[in-house]
Amino acid sequence: MNQKQLERMAGGQGFIAALDQSGGSSPKALERYGITSDAWKTDGEMYDLMHEMRTRMMKSPSFDNRILGAILFENTMDRQVDGKDTADFLWEEKGVIPFLKVDKGLEPEKDGVQLMKPIPNLAQTLEKAKGRHIFGTKMRSVIHAANPKGIEEIVRQQFEIGKQIADAGLVPILEPEVDITIADKAEAEDILLKDIQEELAKLPADTKI
Numbered sequence: 060m061n062q063k064q065l066e067r068m069a070g071g072q073g074f075i076a077a078l079d080q081s082g083g084s085s086p087k088a089l090e091r092y093g094i095t096s097d098a099w100k101t102d103g104e105m106y107d108l109m110h111e112m113r114t115r116m117m118k119s120p121s122f123d124n125r126i127l128g129a130i131l132f133e134n135t136m137d138r139q140v141d142g143k144d145t146a147d148f149l150w151e152e153k154g155v156i157p158f159l160k161v162d163k164g165l166e167p168e169k170d171g172v173q174l175m176k177p178i179p180n181l182a183q184t185l186e187k188a189k190g191r192h193i194f195g196t197k198m199r200s201v202i203h204a205a206n207p208k209g210i211e212e213i214v215r216q217q218f219e220i221g222k223q224i225a226d227a228g229l230v231p232i233l234e235p236e237v238d239i240t241i242a243d244k245a246e247a248e249d250i251l252l253k254d255i256q257e258e259l260a261k262l263p264a265d266t267k268i
Contacts, residue, residue, distance in 0.1 A: 060228055064156045064194045065267070068230070073127030075232075078113050079160035079197065080132060085109050110138050117149065128156040130197045130232075136188065146192045158232060159188045161224070162198035171204030172213045178220065185227040195230035202237045205246035210235075214254040221268055230267045 080088045085105055086096055092112055099105040113135055116122055129149055136159055140148040146157035161184060165173040175198060178184075188196070198220060200213050217233040224231040235255075237247050262268070 060230070060267075061150075061192070061194060064150065065230070067154070068128065068156055068194070071127050073125050075158070076116075076122075076126050076129040076155075078116070078132070078135060079130040080109065088112075106134050110135060114140050117145075117153065117155075122153060122155070124154060126153070126155050128158055128194075130158045130160055131193075132160055133184070136191050136193060144191055146194075150192070156194045157192065158195045158197050159184075159193045160198070161185075161196045162200075165199075165201060168203055170209030170212065171202065171206030172209035173201045173203070174213060174216055175200050175220070181220070181223065182227070185224060185229060189228060193229065195232060196224050197232040197234060199234040199236055202235060202247050202251065203241060205241075205243040205250055207250055210247065210250045211254055214251065214258055218258040218262075222262070222266065225266050225268060233268060 089098075089105070089108055089112065090096070094108055094112075099108060117129070117140060131145060135145055136157075138145055141152075143151065149155040149157045161178060161181065163176045163178055166176055167173070178198075185196075198217070200217060202210055202213060213235045217235050221231040221233050233255075235251060237244055237251060241247065
């Protein structure tokens with residue numbers, strides 16, 4: 060674990076940039092930048108265009124110390140910017156802490172929540188991420204109702220996988236997201252806070268999340 064990155068993440072201020080659009084969401088992201096689907100014929104060509112777009116963003120003067128961290132899609136982590144691995148470019152040239160999206164999407168809704176799908180080969184992915192100088196990870200699940208059973212399960216899953224990530228030497232962002240449109244949002248957040256506090260109390264003092 061990079062101590063300077065840990066200190067900046069713990070004490071710094073700024074945004075965390077989401078540069079982690081996957082294959083499913085990439086066409087919509089490209090379209091918003093004026094690149095329509097007739098600009099590519101294969102997934103490989105689409106990912107090339109996505110990386111060009113992300114590279115322009117990362118190299119922009121506006122991508123500065125207001126950005127504390129950036130979440131990368133695995134395909135982006137495996138590429139380079141100006142001859143450097145993407146994570147190295149972010150940290151060495153911009154002072155931005157690199158994270159990796161590790162979740163594989165969401166299960167269908169049950170008990171008012173969407174749990175994460177299984178994450179195959181997570182241990183191997185974490186080892187590769189460490190070799191690419193990734194600091195931490197991000198994984199998202201969604202709460203659609205103030206259902207105590209569902210929220211308890213979503214928090215349990217987040218912490219269970221988060222502990223595996225922390226044990227591997229990376230710092231996980233746990234993201235049990237509450238849908239901002241639901242009528243019982245405040246109640247869902249109260250339940251979520253209680254469950255998170257209970258799980259935090261179980262963690263060893265030296266676990267970083």
